[in-house]
Amino acid sequence: MHSFFQDLKYAVRTLLKRPLFTSVALTSLALGIAVNATVFSWVDRILLRPLPGVINAGEIVALKTVAPNGDLLDSSYLDFKDFQKQATTLSAVIAFKQRPLYLGDVATGERVWSEMVSGNFFDVLGVRPIRGRTFSAEEQNSRPGSPATAVLSETLWRGYFRSDPDILGRKIELNRHPFTVIGIVPSAFQGTVNGLRFDLWVPLTMVSELTGSFYWPDDRNARPLDLMARLKPNTSLKQAQAEVQTIASRLALEYPDTNRYLSAAVMPIADSPAGAQRILGRLLKVLLVIAAAVLLIVCANLGNLLLVRATMRTKEFGIRASLGASPRRIAQQLFTETLVLAVGGTALGLLASAWMVHAVEFFVPPTDLPLANLAHGFHGLDLLFTCALGFLAAIFCGIAPALQLFRHGIQEALREGGRFSSPAARSRILRSGLVVFELSLALFALIGSGLFIRSFQNARNAYPGFEPEGVLLAGIDLSQAHLSKPQRVTFFQRLRDQLTSLPGARSASLSEHVPLGFDNGAWEEIRIEGYIPKAGENMKLWRDIVSPGYFATLKIPLAAGRDFNERDSSASQPVAIVNETFVKRFLPEPPALGRKFLLWDREFTIIGVARDIKYQRLNEGPMPYFYLPLAQAYSSDMGIAVEVRTASRPDTFAEVLRSRIRSADPNVLISVTIPFASFMSASYFAQRVGAHLLTVLGVISLLLAILGLYGVMAYSTTQRTGEIGIRMALGAQPAQVLQLVMREGMGLCLIGIALGLIPSLVLARLAASALYGVGNHDGWIYFAGALILSAAALLATWLPARRAAHIEPTKALHWE
Amino acid sequence: MPALEAVQELSPKELEERGERLRNDGIVIRTYDLWKTYIMGDQEIHAVSGVDIEIRRGEYVAIMGPSGSGKSTLMNLIGCLDTPTKGLYYLNGKLASDMEDDELARIRNKEIGFVFQTFNLLARASALHNVELPLIYAGVPSQERAERARTALRSVDLEPRMHHKPNELSGGQRQRVAIARALVNRPSILLADEPTGALDTATGKEIMALFERLHSDGNTIVLVTHEPDIALYAHRVIHIRDGKVELDEETPRPERK
Incomplete structure (x- = not known):
């Protein structure tokens, strides 16, 4: 432990002595971690925790009616009752339907997105009120005409009702019908449609009073309801699936007029067709993969930097070794430095991510739907993920120099620390390998962004069969x-x-x-x-x-x-x-x-x-x-x-x-007025988000990889100064030296391109369902990606090559 | 020797004609008032100050001087690795002091064969490839290149080891590879900078014997050294001190070791 603290102190001191290296390392690491933490926070919110505020949300599944062609449909209230009664693998089933309600009178009232819910809604979800109660057992069995009660969100209570301490028992008007407020649920609970946020809950049986429609809960053919269920402990999804299918078959026999050919299915919320995961699910997975690629590029870059530093410090290591330090002890010192960088990068990355998570809000199209805030802040899992990333990054980055140390030994490094030394040559191979890895990942990210840019263009320019331009839309509520x-x-x-x-x-x-x-x-x-x-x-x-x-x-x-x-x-x-x-x-x-x-x-x-x-x-x-x-x-x-x-x-x-x-x-209330063209942007929301975010990631990847290539080429050119001097003495012209260095850099780039094409093709296949109109005819995207990477690589290689070509031969020959 | 003033007044055409004359007279190296000055802070350091030398084809000349005398700077200027601050330098009839980088590179490739103290071989290339290197820059086709490189290695008795890399060769063998490389393009001069500096005495003698043989084959050799023993192998020694030619003398023959 003592040696660790000693190493820690030394690591901080060493890093502070090299402010340029430290700031480049910290910035790139922070960027890689921020990108990943941001995307993971969205993945967490949309796919891993689609029901915030719900207790044991992993047990909650969506229950859908299945049409004969496999379409997943909503369900009727009577079917809901039957599933609730007959299912033994499910501890309970809930039903709900969302719609806006008007709170107060027309002139001063507030349009509040609400859920009309089955009485057991809160009990099944395990949502406990912060004040009052949720629906009672009596209300849970209610029929039309029973007492009208409402549960408010904490947000609505604090905002619209200004935290009124006497809110419980107060009569409020919803669509001109009196309701009694019976409870307030915490703001963490946002309702049951992933990506939307609701502020008010009323019993489903009040549907006629609230909408003026006929009482459709009595009609098995009316299927407007979303159903969810909680799996019983130790019950698998497969068992529940088998049971709901059996119940659906029974209902089809019992009610052929309404249920013939219909089946049922249960699925995790992340696979349900209702909610943000339907639109963003596949895209988020692609983003996660590309973000991981960015982090790997960062790690390879940092690994390279550390490798160069380690190579430059071979003399120092040799002296340490001669004073009795074992390779293990020196590797521990190196690793501690990497760890300090990783901790710093993670902290900075978290800070940056807290700002970056809001990026998705820029792309939300105009809509009157109550979109939930996807930038929900960091939770335990997000923090754990980010810290784990930082730790893994430290291991990944620190492994190359440590490996070199163990493989070649410190004494050898000390002995051959001069120019043209074999450890330097070996580490050159490792560095080149890392750069090839970076370039292949950058191509992967570039092609990913190219696919989504193309998809977005296609979607935006697609002719939908009608002409949305020049049309104004308005939503009215009677x-x-x-x-x-x-x-x-x-x-x-x-x-x-x-x-x-x-x-x-x-x-x-x-x-x-x-x-x-x-x-x-x-x-x-x-x-x-x-x-x-x-x-x-x-x-x-x-x-x-x-x-x-x-x-x-x-x-x-x-x-x-x-x-x-x-x-x-x-x-x-x-x-x-x-x-x-x-x-x-x-x-x-x-x-x-x-x-x-x-x-x-x-x-x-x-x-x-x-x-x-x-x-x-x-x-x-x-x-x-x-x-x-x-x-x-x-x-x-x-x-x-x-x-x-x-x-x-x-x-x-x-x-x-x-x-x-x-x-x-x-x-007559007007909910929204919006040009049709803007409204329609919802149809290519995922493409839009994908195109923009992946472009950002693609550019970051490109810059990092090119920075890596530049670093390696610049270092390699410096290392080869003596060799370049010999070549010049033997008659190599500046153009030939330029060509020599550029050939090496572009060779690495070409290998990177070849290796990067393979995962890119796999990505295109996996992301196909999230892409619009992108197919085999879009091979130019791959070509353009390779071209952009090559052009950038050309520049990154040209700078050190140009420097090499203008080295004075006398200086080059005496370079140490 | 004509005075510098007289040469400086010459037109480009006359300078060219003078070069032609020098070549016809068998003069390979001719410098007129050659200077190399470095600026260190606000101080001017004259590493070479007004050197006039003349070396004829087939001569074996040593440039000798103590450390810091300016002999290496003079070698760099003669080897076209550096350009003079002032003065004129004719190499094989061409005015090298006026040349651009590309022309200098061509001159180094065609006219000069370098032999360095530390051999300066490419560590990752075989002996054969090291010897081929000047031919690559001369644009010689690969087949001819390989043949000529092999012949050069044969001339230094290293053909059997041509596929070995420098770290698989002894110091003497490495220097012989370097000599083969210097010879392969049939240069006007062989410029050797402390060629035995990194070798033991016995190997050093072997290398000097090789130079002796090369000279008797008709090669022009310029040897830069600070060791009087080595300088004695040459037929003429130019002593340099403080950037100037202190003495230019014939070595007594046959007193070579």
Whole structure:
């Protein structure tokens, strides 16, 4: 222990004596550790701890209904009850659905993103209130009409209610209905959708009061609910999976009208299709790999620096050895120096990371969804990870000089410490190996960023089948308006007419869903006249409910038939417009127009065929899709989006749109107004984040690797000064010396490129699902990566080569 | 010898013609008032001060002087490893003192064969490759290169060890490789800087015997040394002191050891 403290003191003193070396080493190490700590903190938040504030969150699994084609769907309340009752491998199942609620009155109220939850929600998640209570056993069995209670988040209580000490028992208004506050849950708990943050929880059974819709929890065909479950102790996911499948099969037999062909699946939250992990999961894994590459480059660089220092200090080691120090003792001294660097680098890296974690916030597209703060600060696991990285870095960096010491012996180093010595030649091979390793990793990082830049470009320039440019979107909420369903339909019609007639507006429409947002939309099971589904065929098709003018506003071409019009009302024959894939798949025999399908016990006649567009994701394949008219299919719990195509820039039209909606009915709330093009950026959010972050990592990797190459070439050139002098004395011209040094540097670069291409190809394959439109035809990305690396390497090699070419032969010959 | 003033007044064409004349007269090395001055702080150090020497083809000359006399600086200037601060230097009829780096490199390659005290062989290259090196810079095709290098090694009795690396050879063998390398391009002069300095006495004698043989083969040899015993192997000794030629004398013959 005494010798350790002695070494520690000496290490600090030695490092302080070499401020340039120490600062370069600390900065690069801090950078590598900061990048990794940052990415790991995101991975931790999104993939490892998707449910912050939940007790034993590892036991929580997502429970999804599985469509015959393998699509993972939400579930019905009655199915939830059955799973809850029948599952023995699950200690409990919870159900929830998110939506914004209005707290207080319309004028001064606050739009609060809330979760309508099953009564056992908090108990199952193990979330303990910091004040009051969560839902009682009685409330957990509640039916419509039972007492309306609400649980607030600590954030809402401290903010909106200004930490009111008398909040418990206080009556608050939610969507104009009185609720009693019964408890406050800690701010660490953010709800059950990964990446979103909720502030209010109310019983699911209050759905009709809050949304004005029919009481769908009694309808097994209504499947709007997310389900989660807690695995019983000592139960595997596999056992739970087998059981929920059995229960689903039982339900399919028992309720064939609603559950036929449906199955069920349980999965870890990190694999669930609901939440940020769906969008960011694959990207985060790629980022983690590239960040690791950056750290390895840093370690190789630092290893090289330490190796050079160790080579330069062979005389010192020799003297120590002659005074009785063993190689082990000297290696311990070297390692202590590396450890001091690693501790310093880790501390600086943590500081930098605390700032860098916010980077992801710059890329979040405008949305009215309550996005959780991904820069959540450091937790135990993050700190442990970062410290472990620092320690591993120290071992990795310190191993090269220590290895050299052990392999060649100090006495040999002392004996041959002069020029052209064999230890120097051996360490040159090691240093070159490290640089090749760095260059291959830099190429790997560059190609990674190239793939994502290309993917981002493709996504941004992709034609989604409609024209989002020039369209302004607004979200409206009628839950506060005292309007019956027919009155709402009339209001929609009037609003559309008013918006269309506004100066500067070319056309306007309303719809339930908007393509390419964070929200996937809704689906319905339909039966098509004359089409016999194959056994197990998924007839649950995605759909939207739209007003007349929707296709014209978004410029979705109609391939056949007509658009909806004002005559398509609740009193007229139900009609529908389907897309081309729908026709190809279900109605291959023309004509499609006039054919019918059955939905909600009503027969809808197809009056038009729209061209396919991208509905949920830019990289989705063709899918059958249908549209129903708002006047015929509107339900009171639907959120409604307004689309206006404007003559000028859409954002300049936002205030006009808002005031016109307010003047149409002051009780109609506007959640958000946003140009469609900005809204759509959600569809390439991952590509955008990936392109930017990976570019940063790629540039860092390139700079570090080039710095490493420069260092090695500069040192190697210095070491070879004598040799260069001999060559010059024998007639080598400056250009030939330049060529000699550059050939060596570029040789290392070429080996690095060859080795770096292999993991890059593997990366491209693994990241394929996170990339858009990047394929075999994008081989130029690899070429460009290699070219950039070569160009940078050329510069890094040219500088020492140029210096070598201008060495005076007399000085070079007498160089020691 | 013509005075420097007279030479300095010559036009470039006349300087060229003078070089031509020197060559025709069999003069390989001719310096006119050669100076090398270093600035150390605010002091001017004259390592070589106004040296005029003339060496004819086939001569065996030793440049001798104590440590710090300027003999190594003079050797660097004669070997075109350095350029003079002032004065003129003709090597084999070419005005070397006016040359740029590339021309100097060409001159070193074609006209001068260096033999150094510490051999200065490339540690990682075989004897053969070390000898090939000047031919590489002369642009000689590889086959011819190998053949000529082998012949040069044969001339110093080292052909059997041509694939050995320097650390597999004795000191004398290393110096013989260096001599073969100096000879391989058939230079105008062989410039040896303390060629026995790193060798034991017996090996030193062997090397000097080799120089003797090379001289009798018609090579021009300039030997730089501080050892009078070694200088005596040469036919003429130029004594340098304080950067100046102190004495230029013929060595008594046949008193060589």
